[in-house]
Amino acid sequence: MIIYGTALLAACHLLGIFIGDLLGQLLGVKTNVGGVGIAMLLLMAARLYMLQHNKLPKLTELGVEYWGAMYIPVVVAMAAQQDMVSALRGGPVAVLSAVAAVAVCAVVIALINRAEVVSPESPDAAQLHNPLVAAGE
């Protein structure tokens, strides 16, 4: 049933956020520490476990994959609610610090990634599992 997939996703999401909040409290920070990342790790582990035990029917997978395929539309909606006016009114200090910070990070990213040895099969390593996204490409 498709709801099993969506419910699994929801359970991992909630558990991840909960652990992230707990971690934040333990560390004395007023925010969630990596909750979404922890939720992703939980979902990856759940998927592997269910695959190995043959407990992952196609419909259950679809209940997760639908939301993965909704990712780009959700990001478009996120873009549509950014505080563009405040960002543009920030003045030279905000613009200059942001531009300089991005530029420095971009150079470091380029340096690290240039050091990566790309083996022939590597470009395909990020093969798309989500058939709902693959169909749209």
Place this chain on the structure above:
Amino acid sequence: MLDILEKAALHNGLVTAFAVVGLIVLLAGQISKHLTFGRVHGSAIAIVIGLALAYWGGTQTGGHKGLADMSLFGGIGLMGGAMLRDFAIVATAFEVQPLEARKAGLIGVVALLLGTVLPFIVGAAIAWGFGYSDAVSMTTIGAGAVTYIVGPVTGAAIGASPDVMALSIATGLVKAIIVMVGTPVAARFLRLRTPRSAMVFGGLAGTVSGVSAGLAATDRKLVPYGALVATFHTGLGCLLGPSLLFFATKALVG
């Protein structure tokens, strides 16, 4: 007639948002195909249209949530809000190849640390250059250069003034928008091709919103790898900002 239509849209906010976003994606796809001949990714154009609408919404209402502040488009706030955004990000974890993620785990952590410390140093130094030479203001603006959430959280913790806080948030917002729009343009320079490179990017480019939109506009396949690392960014920043980074700044400028 128009009244009834408007009422229907108002009472069904999320459904209206689905229709509006579908329309934006459709329009972006057509622009990508016919105006740029497929050279610019449809999702990159859709995100830019979203940002333009956010600007328009912001000027119309004077609010802080772009298009979502207009009552007719309130559903956009739910659809693109943190809840559904994180739900969709977590769902992409289904596509991660655990072996690839594990191979790049260490370099991801290194990137995450660099992605917190480097923007902080740059932001704090520029704040100092503009005359914000006290440790509290420098730290708050530097933290804003990490992400727009780390900025105000840090500022509140160390007692920054409201105008410095606003500056710090603006810095983070500008950064997120540059990453959203700039990533597809700079993808070749950044060598953004493999899962490992996406994880390095996620750690260094920071801000979940910037990374998630930037990667979506570049290559959808890389999204889960970048997001996996980037989601730790805010937590780490809020941890280091008011503590280690503040003390280091204080030791330097007194």
